Amino acid sequence: MADGTKLIGGTLAALRHTLAELDAGVCAVDENCVIVAVSPRAEDLLARPAAELVGEDPHDLLHRAPDGAVTLRSKCRLLHAFLSRRTAHGTREWFARGDGTVVPVAWLAAPYRLDGGAVGAVVLFRENEPAAVPPPPAPGPGPGARPDPGPGRRAVPPPAGPAARAPGQVGTDLADRLTLVAEVTAVASAR
Incomplete structure (x- = not known):
C-alpha cells in the first residue's frame, strides 16, 4: 500500500460497486459533452443499453420537453451547467427513453477533472415522482394512438428533421454517495 496501488484499486472497485447500486442513473460525459x-x-431508467448511449451527445439523444419535442440547446440547464463547469440541479426535466416514452427526471450535474486537465461532468438522475409533474394527456382514440406509457410518463412523438436520431430533490443518501464519487474522482485524477 506504500505505492497507493491497493488504495486506488480498492477505491475504484468501491466506486464501481457504488455506481452499480445507486438508486439513480449516472452518466459521465467528456470534455466534448459526449x-x-x-x-x-x-440503462434501466432510459430503457437503452449502454451501447446506445456511449458516444452520443446526451442533449440530442435524451433531453426533451414534456410533450416529447426536442428542447433547444440554448434553453438546456444541463448543458449550461456543463459549459459553465458548475454544479447544478433541476427537478422538472424530461428524458427520452428507448421505448418511445419520456420520463420526468430530477438531476444533479457536477464537473470533474479528466487526465490532462480537461473537464467532464457526471450527471446523476432519477425518475421524478409522478405527483411532482403534471398528469400526461389522455391517449387519443383511433389508429396510430399510442398505448398509455404509464404513470408520470408521456409518449414521445416521432422526432422530425435533424433531431431524428435512432436510438428535485436529491436525497441525503444520494448526496452522500455523490460526495463519495467526487472524493474518489479527486483521488483517482491526482494519480
Whole structure:
C-alpha cells in the first residue's frame, strides 16, 4: 500500500460497486459533452443499453420537453451547467427513453477533472415522482394512438428533421454517495 496501488484499486472497485447500486442513473460525459460511461440504473431508467448511449451527445439523444419535442440547446440547464463547469440541479426535466416514452427526471450535474486537465461532468438522475409533474394527456382514440406509457410518463412523438436520431430533490443518501464519487474522482485524477 506504500505505492497507493491497493488504495486506488480498492477505491475504484468501491466506486464501481457504488455506481452499480445507486438508486439513480449516472452518466459521465467528456470534455466534448459526449457520453463516456453510464451506470446499470441509467440503462434501466432510459430503457437503452449502454451501447446506445456511449458516444452520443446526451442533449440530442435524451433531453426533451414534456410533450416529447426536442428542447433547444440554448434553453438546456444541463448543458449550461456543463459549459459553465458548475454544479447544478433541476427537478422538472424530461428524458427520452428507448421505448418511445419520456420520463420526468430530477438531476444533479457536477464537473470533474479528466487526465490532462480537461473537464467532464457526471450527471446523476432519477425518475421524478409522478405527483411532482403534471398528469400526461389522455391517449387519443383511433389508429396510430399510442398505448398509455404509464404513470408520470408521456409518449414521445416521432422526432422530425435533424433531431431524428435512432436510438428535485436529491436525497441525503444520494448526496452522500455523490460526495463519495467526487472524493474518489479527486483521488483517482491526482494519480
